[in-house]
Amino acid sequence: MIYFDSAATTFQKPKEVSHAVYHTMNHYGANAGRGGHRLSVRAGELIYETREELCKLFDLQEPEQLVFCQNTTQALNVGIKGILREGDHVVISSMEHNSVLRPIEAASGNGKITYSIVRANEKGELSLVALAREIRPNTRLILITHASNVCGNLYDIEAVARLAHDHGILCMIDAAQSAGVVPIRAEKFDLVAFPGHKGLLGPQGTGGLYVRKGLPMATIMEGGTGSQSESYHQPTEFPDRLESGTQNVAAIAGLGEGVRFLLREGLDAVRQKEAELTELFTNEVLNIPNVCLYGTDKREEKLGVVALNIEGMDCVELASILDEEYGICVRAGLHCAVLAHETLGTKDIGCVRFSFGYFNTKKEIERACYALSNIASKRSSY
Numbered sequence: 001m002i003y004f005d006s007a008a009t010t011f012q013k014p015k016e017v018s019h020a021v022y023h024t025m026n027h028y029g030a031n032a033g034r035g036g037h038r039l040s041v042r043a044g045e046l047i048y049e050t051r052e053e054l055c056k057l058f059d060l061q062e063p064e065q066l067v068f069c070q071n072t073t074q075a076l077n078v079g080i081k082g083i084l085r086e087g088d089h090v091v092i093s094s095m096e097h098n099s100v101l102r103p104i105e106a107a108s109g110n111g112k113i114t115y116s117i118v119r120a121n122e123k124g125e126l127s128l129v130a131l132a133r134e135i136r137p138n139t140r141l142i143l144i145t146h147a148s149n150v151c152g153n154l155y156d157i158e159a160v161a162r163l164a165h166d167h168g169i170l171c172m173i174d175a176a177q178s179a180g181v182v183p184i185r186a187e188k189f190d191l192v193a194f195p196g197h198k199g200l201l202g203p204q205g206t207g208g209l210y211v212r213k214g215l216p217m218a219t220i221m222e223g224g225t226g227s228q229s230e231s232y233h234q235p236t237e238f239p240d241r242l243e244s245g246t247q248n249v250a251a252i253a254g255l256g257e258g259v260r261f262l263l264r265e266g267l268d269a270v271r272q273k274e275a276e277l278t279e280l281f282t283n284e285v286l287n288i289p290n291v292c293l294y295g296t297d298k299r300e301e302k303l304g305v306v307a308l309n310i311e312g313m314d315c316v317e318l319a320s321i322l323d324e325e326y327g328i329c330v331r332a333g334l335h336c337a338v339l340a341h342e343t344l345g346t347k348d349i350g351c352v353r354f355s356f357g358y359f360n361t362k363k364e365i366e367r368a369c370y371a372l373s374n375i376a377s378k379r380s381s382y
């Protein structure tokens with residue numbers, strides 16, 4: 001089996017990740033921060049240690065500003081709903097995932113906010129000038145993805161943050177595709193949402209939100225935090241303010257191991273490996289007749305995500321053949337990003353997405369290219 005769906009969830013993880021989940025469940029599976037006994041204390045330490053590892057990865061000084069969430073979607077919702085106030089205007093791009101679009105659209109549907117969509121070109125490339133044009137006097141937030149989950153285009157988020165901050169506007173990043181692959185200096189931004197289960201190589205059910213210190217955040221959920229139990233009110237201190245209820249200690253311990261692995265290997269090595277695989281795949285695929293690729297042609301501005309179609313063939317059928325006849329797992333259809341598909345011109349036909357991870361090999365890429373070439377040459381017989 002060949003797994004090329006790392007943009008959804010990385011499947012191949014360092015063995016330390018599942019060991020940590022198993023070990024934590026068997027030895028420290030208590031409730032963190034809810035008791036003074038040794039198991040609860042150890043569970044709390046494990047969570048804190050993962051926060052510290054994430055700080056190293058994101059170049060952060062304050063572990064308490066990292067809030068654990070179940071996934072990027074939850075982190076985006078906690079951030080968006082926590083920061084926006086009545087009358088605010090938000091700028092997003094036309095390459096956003098539905099996990100950005102839908103909470104923003106919902107807030108606008110309630111009449112609370114308004115928003116503008118900056119249109120990328122048909123290759124999914126975004127212009128800073130176009131972004132600046134959408135800024136209004138009441139713009140409070142620019143919210144942008146670091147990399148497209150459909151075509152892998154990577155965006156210059158530090159330039160976006162500078163633009164936002166020069167105008168006194170907050171900047172939030174959706175780092176679902178980039179965290180663990182590209183360095184992110186989180187302190188350059190006001191909010192950063194990230195998954196634990198993709199590039200950070202942790203278990204599903206993990207993710208997080210970085211919130212810049214001092215940012216006033218409303219809560220979307222209140223409850224037990226293990227702190228200030230005498231109070232009727234949600235604590236104002238972080239991370240407790242945004243972390244209510246029992247934490248998934250075992251999964252967070254697993255995430256810590258995923259991050260430790262990345263810190264040992266170095267993000268440069270991760271990025272280079274993925275770039276080599278992507279380069280090889282793209283070069284081979286460009287030689288196959290009737291294959292159409294989406295996204296930017298600038299290879300250095302792309303992650304290990306390649307979207308394509310074979311002309312005249314349904315993308316879901318192509319993915320099924322790859323799975324059933326060649327044992328290759330890819331995702332097909334619309335990739336939870338209607339705006340991006342509108343931009344790339346694939347809203348009506350969808351596309352097949354190949355997404356590579358650190359544990360994929362050149363041999364696997366060659367097998368996939370062989371499969372695609374075979375399928376393309378026989379496409380009229382399917």
Ligand SMILES: Cc1ncc(COP(=O)(O)O)c(C=O)c1O
Binds near residue numbers: 008073100174195
């Ligand atoms: C760009 C982007 N944003 C948000 C999400 C949602 O992430 P999660 O599945 O962790 O909720 C994804 C998922 O693939 C994504 O690619």
